[in-house]
Amino acid sequence: MAVRVLGVGAAAPELRMRAADAGAAWGRGGRGAVAVCAPDEDTLTLAWLAVTRALRAARIEPGDVDGLFWGTSRPPFAEGPSFAFLAASLSLSPVVGGALCAGSAHSGLEALTAGADAIGAGTARVAVVVASDAVRPGPGTGFEARCGAGAAALVLAADASGSSGDSGPATLGTRVTRTRPFLDRYRGDGELDNRDMYDARLFREEIFLPVVQVVTEALAAFDVRAWSLPDPDGRLGSSVARKVGATETPSATVYEAIGDAGAAAPLLGGIAAMDASGVVAIVGTGGGRTTGMLIDVAVPVPGAATTLDALSGGTAASYTDVLRARGQLVPVGETIPMGVPPESAMFVRGADEMLGLLGGRCVDCGTISTPPSIHPHCINCGGPKLEPVALARSGLVHTFVINQTMPAPFVAPLPIVVLDMADGSRLMLQAVGDGSDIEIGRRVDLVLRKYAYERGVPVYGFKARAQKEVAS
Amino acid sequence: MSWNRVAVVGAGLIKMGELFEQSYEQMAAGAFEAAVAAVDKGFEPNQVEAAFVATQRGTLWGQEGIGGNTVPTALGLAGIPCTRVENACPSGSDAFRVGAMAVASGVHDVVLVIGVEKMRDKSSEEGLLSRAAAGHPIFTRGETAPVLFAPFATRHMYEYGTTREMLASVAVKNHYNGARDPYAHFRNEITVDDVLRSAPVCHPLHLLDCCPQTDGAAAVLLVSSERAREFTDKPVFVAGFGVATDHPYLHEKDSFTEIKVTRMASQRAYAMAGVGPSDIDCAEVHDCFTITEILDIEDLGFFEKGDGGRASLEGETALSGRIPVNTSGGLLAKGHPIGATGVAQITECWWQLRGEAGERQVDMRHGYALQHNAGGRGSGVSVVNILTNRTDAS
Numbered sequence: 001m002a003v004r005v006l007g008v009g010a011a012a013p014e015l016r017m018r019a020a021d022a023g024a025a026w027g028r029g030g031r032g033a034v035a036v037c038a039p040d041e042d043t044l045t046l047a048w049l050a051v052t053r054a055l056r057a058a059r060i061e062p063g064d065v066d067g068l069f070w071g072t073s074r075p076p077f078a079e080g081p082s083f084a085f086l087a088a089s090l091s092l093s094p095v096v097g098g099a100l101c102a103g104s105a106h107s108g109l110e111a112l113t114a115g116a117d118a119i120g121a122g123t124a125r126v127a128v129v130v131a132s133d134a135v136r137p138g139p140g141t142g143f144e145a146r147c148g149a150g151a152a153a154l155v156l157a158a159d160a161s162g163s164s165g166d167s168g169p170a171t172l173g174t175r176v177t178r179t180r181p182f183l184d185r186y187r188g189d190g191e192l193d194n195r196d197m198y199d200a201r202l203f204r205e206e207i208f209l210p211v212v213q214v215v216t217e218a219l220a221a222f223d224v225r226a227w228s229l230p231d232p233d234g235r236l237g238s239s240v241a242r243k244v245g246a247t248e249t250p251s252a253t254v255y256e257a258i259g260d261a262g263a264a265a266p267l268l269g270g271i272a273a274m275d276a277s278g279v280v281a282i283v284g285t286g287g288g289r290t291t292g293m294l295i296d297v298a299v300p301v302p303g304a305a306t307t308l309d310a311l312s313g314g315t316a317a318s319y320t321d322v323l324r325a326r327g328q329l330v331p332v333g334e335t336i337p338m339g340v341p342p343e344s345a346m347f348v349r350g351a352d353e354m355l356g357l358l359g360g361r362c363v364d365c366g367t368i369s370t371p372p373s374i375h376p377h378c379i380n381c382g383g384p385k386l387e388p389v390a391l392a393r394s395g396l397v398h399t400f401v402i403n404q405t406m407p408a409p410f411v412a413p414l415p416i417v418v419l420d421m422a423d424g425s426r427l428m429l430q431a432v433g434d435g436s437d438i439e440i441g442r443r444v445d446l447v448l449r450k451y452a453y454e455r456g457v458p459v460y461g462f463k464a465r466a467q468k469e470v471a472s
Numbered sequence: 473m474s475w476n477r478v479a480v481v482g483a484g485l486i487k488m489g490e491l492f493e494q495s496y497e498q499m500a501a502g503a504f505e506a507a508v509a510a511v512d513k514g515f516e517p518n519q520v521e522a523a524f525v526a527t528q529r530g531t532l533w534g535q536e537g538i539g540g541n542t543v544p545t546a547l548g549l550a551g552i553p554c555t556r557v558e559n560a561c562p563s564g565s566d567a568f569r570v571g572a573m574a575v576a577s578g579v580h581d582v583v584l585v586i587g588v589e590k591m592r593d594k595s596s597e598e599g600l601l602s603r604a605a606a607g608h609p610i611f612t613r614g615e616t617a618p619v620l621f622a623p624f625a626t627r628h629m630y631e632y633g634t635t636r637e638m639l640a641s642v643a644v645k646n647h648y649n650g651a652r653d654p655y656a657h658f659r660n661e662i663t664v665d666d667v668l669r670s671a672p673v674c675h676p677l678h679l680l681d682c683c684p685q686t687d688g689a690a691a692v693l694l695v696s697s698e699r700a701r702e703f704t705d706k707p708v709f710v711a712g713f714g715v716a717t718d719h720p721y722l723h724e725k726d727s728f729t730e731i732k733v734t735r736m737a738s739q740r741a742y743a744m745a746g747v748g749p750s751d752i753d754c755a756e757v758h759d760c761f762t763i764t765e766i767l768d769i770e771d772l773g774f775f776e777k778g779d780g781g782r783a784s785l786e787g788e789t790a791l792s793g794r795i796p797v798n799t800s801g802g803l804l805a806k807g808h809p810i811g812a813t814g815v816a817q818i819t820e821c822w823w824q825l826r827g828e829a830g831e832r833q834v835d836m837r838h839g840y841a842l843q844h845n846a847g848g849r850g851s852g853v854s855v856v857n858i859l860t861n862r863t864d865a866s
Contacts, residue, residue: 338609350609354609399624399728401676402675403619404671404675405674406614414614416623419723428721430614452609461609461613
C-alpha cells in the first residue's frame with residue numbers, strides 16, 4: 001500500500017543568535033546565525049506548531065489522526081508523559097497510537113519510517129510524523145556556533161483514505177539504512193549538554209562520509225531532483241552534495257536559516273523540497289545510524305512552499321539571553337513556587353482543558369465560561385448546564401498590561417493580555433515577546449508555550465502572539 | 473432614613489510603615505490601645521464582648537488561618553469570642569460590617585473590630601510574587617497585584633482619553649494629604665513629574681501609581697446605639713453598608729472601565745443609609761493604584777463614567793474640592809496593610825465626622841462619610857460602609 005503525504009508544516013523557535021556572539025565570549029569567531037528556543041519554548045512547543053501547520057495544510061482535523069510519531073533527541077521529560085502532553089495539546093483523540101522516537105539526531109527519520117510503516121501495515125489511517133529538536137551544546141564548545149532548533153511535520157495517509165482522491169501530492173518510496181556502532185555526538189546518561197565530536201578528522205573520514213555515502217549512492221540510482229543532506233560541521237553537507245552530484249539541496253538553506261536542528265534537520269530539508277514535483281531524498285544520521293528515504297512528489301505538497309518562511313524572522317538574542325533560555329545561566333536562590341505543584345490534583349483535573357484549551361458553553365444562554373473545571377455554573381446566567389467546547393484560537397486584544405516587575409522565576413517584561421476571542425469568549429493570557437507589538441485591537445493567535453518549569457515539570461498552556469496588522 | 477442601630481465610640485490606629493521592629497501581636501495591641509484611649513468617657517478593655525479580626529495574608533508571616541485566636545491573647549482578652557474575617561482587600565471593611573451586624577442582632581452590645589496585617593516579614597519581592605504564582609496556574613500566572621488594575625488603566629485611557637498626568641494627580645493629591653496625616657506611611661509631598669518619572673512597574677502604571685507594602689493595624693469599638701451615650705457625647709453611627717461580588721478572574725469581567733462590585737455595593741449602601749452620592753461629604757476609597765481611585769469616584773457616583781481623570785486633575789477630590797477623597801492619604805500614602813486598611817479608613821471617617829481631623833478636616837455639612845474597598849483577584853468583591861454623625865437619622 002502506498003503511503004501518501006497530504007501536507008507538511010515547519011516551525012522555528014523565537015530567538016536568533018549570531019554565531020559570532022557566542023564565539024566572542026570564548027575568544028573565537030563565528031559566522032551566520034542559529035535559532036534558539038525562548039525560555040517558554042522547547043521541542044514539544046515546536047512540534048505542536050509544526051503539526052498544527054501541517055494539519056491545516058493537509059485539511060485534516062486533529063480528531064481524524066490515529067497515529068502520532070514524534071522524533072526528538074530531547075523529549076521534555078527524560079521519562080514521563082511527553083507524548084501524551086503533545087497529543088493532548090494537539091487535541092488528538094485519546095485513542096491515538098504511535099511512538100516517541102528519541103535518543104539521537106536520527107530520531108526524526110525513525111519517526112518517519114515508523115509512521116510510514118504504521119500506514120503501510122494498516123494500523124493507522126492518518127498518521128502525523130513530527131521531528132523537533134532544540135540542541136543544547138556545552139558552553140564554550142565550537143558546537144555552540146552551529147546548534148539550532150526547529151521542527152518539521154508531515155501528515156501521512158494510505159492511498160485509500162484522505163480527501164484528495166487516489167493519488168496524493170507525494171508518495172513515500174525506497175528507503176536505505178545503515179547501522180554502525182561508533183560515537184559521533186552524544187550525551188551521557190544524566191548529561192544535559194551535547195558533546196561535540198571527539199576528533200573532527202576521524203569523524204569526517206572514518207565515520208560520517210563512509211556511511212552517509214553508502215546511503216546517498218544507493219538513493220542516487222533513482223532520479224533524485226532535490227536532496228536533504230546532513231551537515232554536522234558546516235562543510236560536510238556540501239562535500240556529500242558534490243560527491244553525489246546534487247544540484248538542489250534545500251537542506252543547506254535550512255541549516256543557514258536556523259543552524260543544525262538535530263533530529264528535525266533532515267525532515268525540514270525534505271519538506272522544503274516538496275514544493276515542486278520530482279523525487280526528493282531525505283538523509284539523516286546520528287547515533288550510529290544513517291537512513292535515507294525517497295519521496296516522489298507528483299504535485300507541490302500543501303504547506304511545503306511556506307517552509308522557509310516559517311524558519312525566517314525571529315527575535316535577535318544576545319549570548320546571555322541564549323544561555324538563560326537554554327537553562328545554562330540560572331539565578332541564585334530560591335524562586336517562588338507555583339500555587340499548586342504541577343503533579344497535583346488541580347493539574348490532573350485541568351490537564352485536558354488547559355492543554356486542549358476548552359471552555360464550557362452554557363446550554364441555556366450560549367456564554368462560554370473558561371475553564372470548565374472551575375465553572376460549574378455559567379458566568380452570565382448562572383445556568384448549571386455547560387458543555388465542553390474547544391475555544392477559538394484567535395481574537396483581538398481588549399486590554400493589556402506589560403508587567404515590568406518580575407523577579408525570578410519570571411522575566412520582565414511580561415505582557416499579559418485580555419482577549420475578545422473569535423467565538424465570543426474572553427481569555428486572559430500571557431503574550432509572547434516583550435509587549436512592543438501589543439495594543440488594543442491587535443489581532444492575536446494562540447500558540448502553545450511553557451508557563452512554568454518546576455520540579456522538573458514543564459507546565460504548558462496557550463499564549464497570545466500578535467499578528468502583524470491591526471484590526472479595523 | 474439611615475440604619476443607625478450601631479455606633480462607633482472609639483477608633484484608632486498605629487503609625488503605618490515597614491514596622492520591622494513590631495510583631496503582628498504588638499501591632500494589634502497598639503491599635504486596640506489607641507481605640508480604647510479615644511473613647512471620650514473611658515473604656516475598660518474587658519468591656520469588649522466579642523472581636524472580629526481582619527487579616528488577609530497570614531501566609532506572609534507564617535500564621536495562615538489563626539488570626540482569630542491569636543489576637544485576643546495579644547490584647548489581654550483571651551477567652552472572648554473572636555472570629556477572623558477574610559474577604560480580600562475589603563477584609564477590614566467587611567469585619568466592620570460583620571461586627572455591626574453582631575451588635576445589631578442583639579447578641580453582643582460591645583464589639584471590637586480590629587484589622588492587622590504583617591506585609592513585611594517577607595521580602596517585598598516574595599510578597600509581590602506570592603500573588604503572581606497563586607490562583608489558576610495558567611490564567612493568573614504572572615499576575616502580580618498591579619496586573620489586577622493596570623488593564624483597567626489601559627482601557628480607561630483608550631476609551632476616555634484618560635492620561636498618565638490624570639493618574640499621577642491622584643498620587644500627588646494623596647501624598648499631599650498623607651503629609652498631613654501623622655499615621656501615614658509616606659509623609660512627603662510629590663509632584664506629577666515625580667510620578668511620571670518613577671520606575672515602570674506594570675505598564676501603564678509606574679512606581680508612584682502604586683501603593684506600598686505596609687505593616688499596620690487599626691481598631692474600632694462598636695456599641696449598640698442605645699448605649700452609645702455611655703461612652704461618648706459625639707457618637708458616629710453606621711448609616712448603612714453594602715457588599716457585592718463579581719466573577720473573580722479578569723477574563724470573566726464584562727467591562728474594563730468600571731469596577732462593577734463598587735457600583736453594586738455602593739448602591740446597596742446608599743439605599744440602606746437613605747442617601748445618595750451628593751450627600752457624602754468625604755470618602756475614603758480604595759486607591760491601591762491611581763487608576764483605582766479614578767474608577768472608584770466614578771463607580772461610587774461622585775462623577776460621571778469617564779470623568780474621574782479630569783475631576784482628579786482639576787482638584788475636585790482635593791481637601792478643598794467638591795468631594796474630598798482619601799483625606800488620610802489613602803492607600804497610596806497612608807499605606808495598605810490589607811486587613812487593617814478598611815478599619816483605618818473608618819478611623820479617618822470617624823475623625824472627620826467628629827471634627828477631629830486637624831489640618832485635614834473638611835466641611836461635613838451633610839454629616840456623611842463613605843468608606844470603600846474593592847479587591848480579591850480581579851475585584852471580585854467590594855464593601856462600602858457609610859457613617860454619619862447625624863442623630864436625627866436614628
